[in-house]
Amino acid sequence: MMKAKIGRPRSEKSQEAVIKATHELLHEQGGAGLTIEAIARRANVGKPTIYRWWPTLADIVLEAVLLQAATKIMVIHFESLQKTLSQFLKQSMKTITDGDGAHLRFLMAHAQKDEDFRKRFRDNFTAQRRTVLRSIFLQAMERGRISPEQNLEMLIDIVFGTMWYRLLIGHAPMDESFADELTEVVIKLVQVSPA
The missing domain is CATH 1.10.357.10 (Tetracycline Repressor, domain 2)
Known part of the structure; x- marks a missing residue:
């Protein structure tokens, strides 16, 4: 599995929210509707949090x-x-x-x-x-x-x-x-x- 970038350890709650939001958005809209912004909004986390943990959208x-x-x-x-x-x-x-x-x-x-x-x-x-x-x-x-x-x-x-x-x-x-x-x-x- 991908190694997270160096920095603060992941919050399990935020990580789960990001993964859940990613699943939901892909199911609802397919790949065309999937963006970091949409995931951050749905997961209620900041975009910097996502960028700190995953190098690209595809890695999420x-x-x-x-x-x-x-x-x-x-x-x-x-x-x-x-x-x-x-x-x-x-x-x-x-x-x-x-x-x-x-x-x-x-x-x-x-x-x-x-x-x-x-x-x-x-x-x-x-x-x-x-x-x-x-x-x-x-x-x-x-x-x-x-x-x-x-x-x-x-x-x-x-x-x-x-x-x-x-x-x-x-x-x-x-x-x-x-x-x-x-x-x-x-x-x-x-x-x-x-x-």
């Missing part, structure tokens, strides 16, 4: 997304890779459809414009989510469900690439049915018995 959104992902997308390891992956993807889809999709679209758009932020996004959010998915595949490999020769990084790219393409384009729903379909595709790719 990034922290909000990281906090959400850590609490809403848990990995429960079942005996079956299919069940574990399906559960993980269903939680991911639910988080996206419950509103975090706007957050992710905002972050991806900002990462294309700001190279420094792109690195922070990759090193924090993207790396963390890849680590979680990799742990699912590694456990399956240890149990003999995936060949040791399987390219796990490519599997991770396939899963997240498919999800993010659908998130960005919006051509089809991101729901439980999609989570099940994507799970089936992965299971067939690794030629693992669903049992």
Whole structure:
């Protein structure tokens, strides 16, 4: 996660208010309506407070997304890779459809414009989510469900690439049915018995 700038320690109450205001504004108006001024007004904090704790607007959104992902997308390891992956993807889809999709679209758009932020996004959010998915595949490999020769990084790219393409384009729903379909595709790719 981003390290705060040197200075006074964060007030937990103010930090929570800023993150809450960021979530609310993104849900209500999308990325176009999100500004430091709007967040400060909604959170009832001064703009200097926000600038002292976060280097950019996108970093506030990034922290909000990281906090959400850590609490809403848990990995429960079942005996079956299919069940574990399906559960993980269903939680991911639910988080996206419950509103975090706007957050992710905002972050991806900002990462294309700001190279420094792109690195922070990759090193924090993207790396963390890849680590979680990799742990699912590694456990399956240890149990003999995936060949040791399987390219796990490519599997991770396939899963997240498919999800993010659908998130960005919006051509089809991101729901439980999609989570099940994507799970089936992965299971067939690794030629693992669903049992």
